[in-house]
Amino acid sequence: MSRINKTKYIILGMLAIRPMSGYEIHSMIKKTTANFWSESSGQIYPNLAALLKDSAISCENESNDSKHKSKIYALTKKGLEVLQQWLPTTATRHPPRDELLLKLFFGKNMTEEECQKLILQRKHKAEENLEFLTSTKEHLEQQHKNRADFPYWLITIDHGIFTAHAEIEWCDAILKNLKKSLRRR
Amino acid sequence: MSRINKTKYIILGMLAIRPMSGYEIHSMIKKTTANFWSESSGQIYPNLAALLKDSAISCENESNDSKHKSKIYALTKKGLEVLQQWLPTTATRHPPRDELLLKLFFGKNMTEEECQKLILQRKHKAEENLEFLTSTKEHLEQQHKNRADFPYWLITIDHGIFTAHAEIEWCDAILKNLKKSLRRR
DNA sequence: TCGCACATGTAACGCGTTACATGATTAC
DNA sequence: GTAATCATGTAACGCGTTACATGTGCGA
Numbered sequence: 001m002s003r004i005n006k007t008k009y010i011i012l013g014m015l016a017i018r019p020m021s022g023y024e025i026h027s028m029i030k031k032t033t034a035n036f037w038s039e040s041s042g043q044i045y046p047n048l049a050a051l052l053k054d055s056a057i058s059c060e061n062e063s064n065d066s067k068h069k070s071k072i073y074a075l076t077k078k079g080l081e082v083l084q085q086w087l088p089t090t091a092t093r094h095p096p097r098d099e100l101l102l103k104l105f106f107g108k109n110m111t112e113e114e115c116q117k118l119i120l121q122r123k124h125k126a127e128e129n130l131e132f133l134t135s136t137k138e139h140l141e142q143q144h145k146n147r148a149d150f151p152y153w154l155i156t157i158d159h160g161i162f163t164a165h166a167e168i169e170w171c172d173a174i175l176k177n178l179k180k181s182l183r184r185r
Numbered sequence: 186m187s188r189i190n191k192t193k194y195i196i197l198g199m200l201a202i203r204p205m206s207g208y209e210i211h212s213m214i215k216k217t218t219a220n221f222w223s224e225s226s227g228q229i230y231p232n233l234a235a236l237l238k239d240s241a242i243s244c245e246n247e248s249n250d251s252k253h254k255s256k257i258y259a260l261t262k263k264g265l266e267v268l269q270q271w272l273p274t275t276a277t278r279h280p281p282r283d284e285l286l287l288k289l290f291f292g293k294n295m296t297e298e299e300c301q302k303l304i305l306q307r308k309h310k311a312e313e314n315l316e317f318l319t320s321t322k323e324h325l326e327q328q329h330k331n332r333a334d335f336p337y338w339l340i341t342i343d344h345g346i347f348t349a350h351a352e353i354e355w356c357d358a359i360l361k362n363l364k365k366s367l368r369r370r
Numbered sequence: 371t372c373g374c375a376c377a378t379g380t381a382a383c384g385c386g387t388t389a390c391a392t393g394a395t396t397a398c
Numbered sequence: 399g400t401a402a403t404c405a406t407g408t409a410a411c412g413c414g415t416t417a418c419a420t421g422t423g424c425g426a
Contacts, residue, residue: 372426377421378419379419379420380418381416383414384415386411388410390410392405393404393406395404396404398400398401
């Protein structure tokens with residue numbers, strides 16, 4: 001039951017921002033929700049077709065200004081209702097999968113140097129991510145401050161920032177412990 | 186490529202702790218790695234068979250003391266090598282999926298009360314989890330302090346604790362903002 | 371002209387969950 | 399007796415990724 005296809009909802013949500021082509025939806029997802037949600041085109045196009053069939057979205061063939069011709073989809077009244085019905089329902093957790101933690105759980109079977117290396121990789125990723133999120137936040141505050149979406153987008157970015165900070169602190173804390181035990185040998 | 190079956194590795198890792206039955210592996214996973222990794226029996230049993238075929242594990246039918254008869258699996262030398270080869274390789278990220286963040290990203294299409302409710306649900310979950318992790322940590326420190334596994338298990342628990350704290354702080358921060366804007370209406 | 375971004379799609383594949391089947395033993 | 403736990407498995411299903419196919423327009 002929890003394995004229900006949510007691609008439809010992210011499509012509806014994106015089209016609630018403004019009408020878009022499938023390609024635009026995909027790039028939007030990669031640009032804005034990459035930290036907490038991803039979709040592949042292999043999911044998007046079939047779901048667009050299904051939503052169209054259910055008349056949750058409408059489609060207009062547009063060759064906008066002699067440029068690339070694309071299918072511009074728009075949310076219908078029914079589509080908005082479907083979205084609004086889903087949004088307030090309790091968010092289900094899909095099973096967690098953090099490969100680094102799994103490896104560290106079995107860390108006894110590695111050298112401590114190998115452990116250290118894995119943790120450092122994670123730390124670097126978190127630092128990069130933090131930097132990216134911070135600059136995205138600034139950009140958002142400058143460019144889209146007055147959009148109705150703005151406060152909600154900020155919420156998701158802040159989540160990433162809080163999480164990245166925690167990740168870095170955790171890495172530092174356990175790296176310190178590892179160094180201690182490495183020195184003791 | 187990144188969709189490679191990791192169930193085999195968690196099985197090998199668990200058997201590196203001590204020989205176990207499939208059922209024990211499953212309960213162990215539910216008890217110890219639930220926060221960052223889960224497996225269903227539909228994954229475990231077929232993978233046990235595959236590992237046995239590859240002679241990465243061995244199997245002994247044991248009816249231990251007239252109790253339930255179960256198949257006790259043990260890691261072979263080859264199995265340990267497979268595990269040790271995998272562990273130090275860079276941990277790959279599987280695509281993230283956080284349904285709450287997705288919903289909040291589209292929060293414009295909800296009432297702020299609905300948003301608030303969703304966030305509170307998350308906060309409660311994080312608080313419960315934090316409590317559970319803290320008591321688990323205490324229990325571990327009392328009971329398993331001298332196991333070689335202990336420091337590594339602690340690392341994964343600490344990750345959960347750091348993350349839960351961050352989650353709670355984030356919830357509080359954005360709830361405060363929501364309340365402000367609710368009051369402004 | 372070569373590559374990149376734009377643009378839409380399909381097919382294969384397999385991972386992982388859910389649900390079910392079966393049966394023993396223990397505890398109330 | 400009947401519910402819960404121990405214990406092992408299988409089958410269906412579908413989600414999601416990867417890879418591929420196809421083609422346009424633009425800039426270096």
